[in-house]
Amino acid sequence: MTSTRDRLIQSALELFTAQGVGNTTTRSIAERAEVNEVTLFRHFGNKHGLLLAVIEESSAFRHLGESLLNRASPTDNIGQALQAYTSECLAALERVPELVRSVVGEADRFPAENRRALGQGLTAANRYVAQYLAAAMDRGQLASSLPPEKLASLLNGMILGYAVIELTSEFHELWQDRADFLDAVVQLFLQGAVSPAGELVRSERHGSAPEVADLPANLVHEILQQAKKKGVQDFALAYVLFAAGLTPQELLKLERSHSIGDAHQHVLRVEARQVPVNQWVLGRRYGSYTANPLTRWLKSRKDGQAALFLNAEGQPLELPELQERWQTWTQGQVTPSGQPPQLEQARQTWCIDMLLRGISLENLSILTGLDLMQLQPYAQRAKERTAIAQATRLDQKASRLEIL
Structure with missing residues (x-):
């Protein structure tokens, strides 16, 4: 049997999704959940407390990070796992477009303690991703100069940014479609912030030019x-x-x-x-x-x-x-x-x-x-190679002349 708390969270999610946070009253949520308004206040304090619970506990967002962590295995394909996780996150956000628009557009109306709580909720969501990346690093599948927590924040930040742009603007030309974004973000993440283990990723701080080292x-x-x-x-x-x-x-x-x-x-x-x-x-x-x-x-x-x-x-x-x-x-x-x-x-x-x-x-x-x-x-490297070759030829020529 569904608990009163879960019914309130589900009712709030449905109304927030349909009409936004600002247009939803605590009374309408309570009525939809078939409880009185006092019960809502007893569980969540106010509407913004309920919003926080929706984001943290709703089935629309639950288990995404857990599903990624469960993929961790010695034979895991890192790119496929991250792409699946990103796709699942976007699908969850796209199922609640009005909620996303409200959270973005009405954030300045939230009490400071609720904004802090929202931030803490996002931090908690990062933990599963960070654990997954840490496990991959421990197995030698990934190498990065950044800690797993920072990498998780980058990935989730890009996902949230995509959702906000897609759900709050039209006619942009930032990417061709969702598949294009998915491919780009995973490739950037794997080959930019993170690199496959053993791959040389070096940058000269002057202009971020790659260190060139050709093979003999x-x-x-x-x-x-x-x-x-x-x-x-x-x-x-x-x-x-x-x-x-x-x-x-x-x-x-x-x-x-x-x-x-x-x-x-x-x-x-x-x-x-x-x-x-x-x-x-x-x-x-x-x-x-x-x-x-x-x-x-x-x-x-x-x-x-x-x-x-x-x-x-x-x-x-x-x-x-x-x-x-x-x-x-x-x-x-x-x-x-x-x-x-x-x-x-x-x-x-x-x-x-x-x-x-x-x-x-x-x-x-x-x-x-x-x-x-x-x-x-x-x-520059080609010039170095040419200079070395020329100096070697001159030295060999001098050696031959000495013999003669």
């Missing part, structure tokens, strides 16, 4: 050979990373139809631009434009999936799975700085190789989608 040729060819041993798709994945210079996110969005090749060139269509797939990778040729690791993978496909790369279940490959494959290919390998090779260093290596081959910064900007300012660290 012998290490790149060893990684490609290790990928080849794992199978035709792994070889194709590693090949595209080093031969086309895509980000992991761009690579994972590719579809089979995006690969376009003939005897004269092989390109990948990446959103609004095209990127060449090179035959040569750091001085070694990997087939031709029509016969290379990627085309061999495509010819071996017997499935009907549109995605270019697949996981073991035949579904589109996702970032954590790509990261795992990279770690398998690079196991036991170290860079000249003594660190394990990182996934994004494949793109950095390709960009610097293109510059050393003579491509202009303007053309590299067209191929990568990076602006000239973002490419400055790559240009």
Whole structure:
């Protein structure tokens, strides 16, 4: 049997949702719950106390954080879990649009103690998300310089901000649709505030430019050979990373139809631009434009999936799975700085190789989608490589002259 308290909360939710907080009286709530008004005051003090209980205890919001925490497991897909949680939160908020509008538009009418209580309610909602993220960090699935509580606040803040904008404004052009927002917020969260474990995420404080660290040729060819041993798709994945210079996110969005090749060139269509797939990778040729690791993978496909790369279940490959494959290919390998090779260093290596081959910064900007300012660290690294090579040649020349 439903308790009096629960009936009052449900009745308040229904009326707040239908007509807003300001237009709802305590008498109408009590009547809907089939109790007298004094009973409402005894349980909640006033309407704003009841509003707080609705937000904290209503079935429209309950269990969202708990459901996320319950997903925590060693095999959990972080991106899918966060996207499902975000989607569930938005669905809950969209079921009560007038309540959201009232909370936003009438907050200045709430007593100070109720505003504080609302804030405490939001803080409590963060705890489940923070616990989930902490568990993922403990398992080594996520790495971040921010504590789990801060990350949870960022995620929930973005979700609430989306709901407020969607439910209080029209005709904005901030995102295409809800799916577009969901994808963007999860990608930003995973690759901005949080990064897959082991991924190099460094920024120079001057202009927030990435620290560029390309990989030596012998290490790149060893990684490609290790990928080849794992199978035709792994070889194709590693090949595209080093031969086309895509980000992991761009690579994972590719579809089979995006690969376009003939005897004269092989390109990948990446959103609004095209990127060449090179035959040569750091001085070694990997087939031709029509016969290379990627085309061999495509010819071996017997499935009907549109995605270019697949996981073991035949579904589109996702970032954590790509990261795992990279770690398998690079196991036991170290860079000249003594660190394990990182996934994004494949793109950095390709960009610097293109510059050393003579491509202009303007053309590299067209191929990568990076602006000239973002490419400055790559240009500086290419200059360093050129200077070292020139100094080495001069030293070798002097050595030969001494012998003569």
